[in-house]
Amino acid sequence: MAEKTAIVVGASMAGLLAACVLSEHFDRVTVVERDTLPDGPEIRSGVPQARHVHALLVQGQHLLEEFFPGLSDELTESGAPRFTWCRDTCYFTPGGWIKRFDSKIQTNMIRRVDLEYRIRKRVSARQNVTFLTGRDVRGLLADDANLRVTGVEVTVRGTQDVEQHTADLVVDCTGRGSKTPEWLAALGYDAPRETSVKSYVGYATRMYKKPADAPDWTVLFINARSAEGNPRGAAIFDVGHGEWMVSLGGLNKEYPPTDDDGFMAFARKIPSPTLAEALSRAEPTSPIVGYRIEGSRLRHYDRLARRPEGFIAMGDAVCSFNPIYGQGITVAALEARELDAALHRHGTANLTGFAGVFQKRVAKTLANAWVLATGEDLRFPGTEGDRPGFAARLIQRYVDQYAKVSFNDELLTLTFIKVLNLAAPPTTLFAPRIVARVIALTFRQWRGMPIAGQDGTQIPAVQG
Structure with a gap:
């Protein structure tokens, strides 16, 4: 039986997670990265946002622990504070x-460089994973009819050398700066429609x-x-x-x-x-x-009328979020879990049809995070994007009232924290007992319930 191979373009967090999953399904996985990767937890040019705060959401940490058992304890032992929400x-x-x-x-609590280094070290330790660094991907290789992607063509940085690397599946994890729309156009395909906020x-x-x-x-x-x-x-x-x-x-x-x-x-x-x-x-x-x-940008690869086989996109290459909400790593982990499930269902013997099915699953996977991030941003008048309709504005008013009455209620606070951490869908805020609680607290507020701490000066003490 012929060897099954995969190429991941980009050693981003999404790329590392994709390589981890692919190594369980393919005989050989190659990660192609433009940067020279550091030997330790150091900031590199391809990840300028690494200098800033990174919140690892609860759902993200749970998934990373599934992919890399013992990672949470390793982070704690290395000095990364472990904290309890609320x-x-x-x-x-x-x-x-x-x-x-x-x-x-x-x-x-993590530094991006520490987390990325520890995950990269674990992925690179896998015998069937190879890293090719200092390479810029200049385009996709395809069969004679341009119906199936068969690999990538790269240039070696600092030289004029050109290399071609073939694979059964190519995964774009190059982030917000992804050139996939141009790569697809070069093969005769339409670029995906984009939604930006x-x-x-x-x-x-x-x-x-x-x-x-x-x-x-x-x-x-x-x-x-x-x-x-x-x-x-x-x-x-x-x-x-x-x-x-x-x-x-x-x-x-x-x-x-x-x-x-x-x-x-x-x-x-x-x-x-x-x-x-x-x-x-x-x-x-x-x-x-x-x-x-x-801000946030979503490329609708799930809606392409035509697409080449053997090629998918993940992570920020598909959807990049306003980083203020800390969703990127968690969404990448959710997509990696979906990649694993999709490959288990489809197998690797014949990948025809896999790309279209997977991109639709990715769109569903990131939908909740997209709604949370863009819905909040669109509240600000200087944000550019399609404004919510009447029904969405009613939902926003409910969420506003939820925020006003929930801060001193454990049930509502816990529900909010789970949604914020992508551990529960936004619809959880509209569960019957939650809505009933919001209504009850609203009536109490109208009757004069004290609202201590609304001026931002009184941090509450821990209770219980």
Whole structure:
């Protein structure tokens, strides 16, 4: 029987997860990467966002543990703080500071470079996985009729050498800058239709020495508040080793400055004064690094009328999100799980029809994350994109009311945290007992229920 081979273009998180899955189904897997990959947890040019805060959502950590058993303990032992949502987090929502209690939902605080390095080390240890670095893919190889992709053509960086590598399946994991639309056009296929929601988001990140009298939280989140016209938000993450990673963010071109005075001035405009107060007691230990991105973009590969066999796309190459919601790694893991299931169902003996089926499954897999990210961004007036219709606006009003009454209720808070972490679909917010609880609390609020903490000054103590 002929050897079955696969090529993954891009050693991104999506690429590493794809290679992990493919190594269980194919005899040989080759990862083609343009960068020279570092031997340790170092920032590389292909991942400029690695300098900024990365939240590993609970669903993402569970999936990574399935792919790489023992990874969670390895992260903890390496110094990545393990925290419990609600107990160790302070989250300022439009309703105020959410109640702090032991939710039993745990995850690790990570640096992107640490996580990527540990996963890359595990994937590269697999005997049937090979990394080809310093290669730029210039196009796809195909059969004479351009009906099936048969590999990739690459140039070796720093030379004029051209190489051709063949495979039964090629997977594009090159991220937001993916050239798949051009590669498909070169073979005579239409580019996929795109949907964009441009929120024009910017970050500024700096490392701080954690103060000796630091508060009892591991993570501080402060959301931008569309209802008040404040598109600024921030997060402080205890990343271990006595350090805080602080990221300020703004939407609708409200970009945080990267100079000392501007950074602190922006911090003082965040919806809660808690962040600026915390930074006033901490010592900066790094320069300020900025990052800007237009917003979220979805390429509809699932709707192509014609497509070549033997070629699929995953990760940010299909859908790139506003990074403020921390969904990218988790969605990549969800897609990798779907890839594994699809290959188990279809097999590798004959991949005809596989690409179309898989891209439709990817579209369904990322739908919840897309709705969460873009729905929130479209609340801000400077965001460009199709505005929600009447029904969607009614849903938004319900969610607004949910936020106003849920912050001091364990059931509603726990449900919100699960949805935020992609561990439950957004429809969970509309379950009968949840809606009944929102209605009951709304009536109590109308009757004068106190709303402590809405001004952002009173972080609640842990209860229970």
